[in-house]
Amino acid sequence: MKNVLTLLLSGLLLAACGQGAARGKRPAAAAVPAEPVRYTYAVRAVHPHLTTSYTQGLQFVDGTMWEGTGQHGESVLQRIDLATGKASIVARLPRTEFGEGITLLDGKIYQLTWQSNKAYVYDAASGRKLREFRYAGEGWGLTTDGRKLYLSDGSAAIHTIDPATFRREGHVTVTYRGEPVQYLNELEWIDGRIWANVYTTDQIAIIDPATGLVEGVVDLTGLLPEEDMTPATDVLNGIAYDAATGRIFVTGKNWPKLFEIEIIRQ
Template sequence: MKRLIYFLLMLFVFVASCNTQRKASKFRFDTPEAGTLVKKGESIPLKLVFPSEISSFDSIVYAIDGEILARKTDSTPVSLDTEKAPFGSRTLSAKLYHGGEEQIAYSNIVVVPPAPKRYGFKVVHEYPHDPEAYTQGLEFDHQGVLYESTGQQGKSSIRKVNYQTGDVLQKAELDAKYFGEGLTIVGDKIIQLTWREHRVGFVYNKSSFAKIGEFTYGQSPEGWGLCYDGKRLIKSDGSSKLYFLNKDTYAEEGFIEIYNDKGPMDSLNELEYIDGKIYANVYTKDFIVIINPDTGAIEGEINLIGIYPDKQEANNELNGIAYEREGKRLFITGKNWRTLYEIELVAR
């Protein structure tokens, strides 16, 4: 029995040794390891491990996302400057040419922005809010009138609201088969998303609330949040991507991926465009992120933990950002909340 155990132990050591030798002799990246987080603008060394049987070679071609970075005839590391690299996962490759043959090694890095600025909040004023409103979208027009979209099958609507009293001044209900989502205002139109079953958005006359059009989604499979930057619509779908839509045809014209210093930010929800930045709720979280729409970098994070003491239900989360431009006032609420809050940000 002891001999058997000894034999098995030696066999294990032998196999492990062989595996180690095979790993050591494989052409591969030593640094960076796959998935390494790199702050945008940092320079990192690309260092390779060469097969033991190769003592010389003709050349190595380094590339990032398929674009050639450098050609070398020696094994010294190459420096990669990430200043111009987009945020997100970037594929690294090194192709080794020797004796008419070639080998290729791969790795990847995740380029991320610096840590965002941190903000707390100060409540300036509290206003009544309809506790039956499952808020999905919230926006002031240029006259300071508040519009709101609500969700849930059989309860979805768009509304014109007196924000000071919470009274609903005007309302249009959706067919019960639709689950209402975010809204935004473009001139004399209200654009509203629905969730996922029918992949459709609606266009309303802002004055009469009459439905005057509809559109279907493109690559973005669901409707969550919506805002308008003056040139294009910006749409979320619960992922880490924000999609740009043509303001007239509602066709998708591209997207950006959203990152903070830890990686991609998933579950982006209700949106508001404020002074050149996108403010976004994060589904089920009590914070709002501030996004640079040109780069996708999260530049700020607003911690709103504790703002609504009555929050207790699972579907009772923060969801609703509105900016009153003339007074430069920021408002937030949530699904079925009894309160609409006017807040000021407090830098930390």
């Protein structure tokens, strides 16, 4: 299991406190980026969510909520019934593999693994496995703009991926106030921007995919009430977007609830 200590977190949350995450030298005479917009949230609806689901990927397409989960021996691809929270398992990963982000493109579901260097491709209608790809490095989050795939690997990079070959075609370094943002996790494409959970924080970064600049920060502190937390409750992770209605869904690893939220500019 990913076990990055909060005290070592050098991503968005620390950058917001003025403790930049850069591990190298700052480039001389760098242009000062525009100040990112800060957002809070309002909860518009709450749905049940299985506390046994270690959420790694979340996507809502054509009325169906898809979820990819992690943990060795427990990683699955599943559909979620929003009304009941019950899950219908579509595929199980080998017990030795740790599932990660998912996305749906052209009727196919792509699912990453953390350190097994494998991506699986399933037919969304039948759940049948179509193929698997090999890739270098770790897999964390995955999303699509409807043409290409975008992959995070736990660093400050987001890689552009050819869905036909799974080869990397390029990448951007995600920066907040000029500093790299580490631990980019689950990804979602919303209105031309990539939304990314920043692992171990309650922050979502809104990223320009062309430049890597963080244009906005959604602070979801306090989203899951303390009375709903147990020793098994893990961090915020999971963003899904209903393009037909504009609904935004978020949840976390082993959370009992899945939330529909509206973001509010501060």
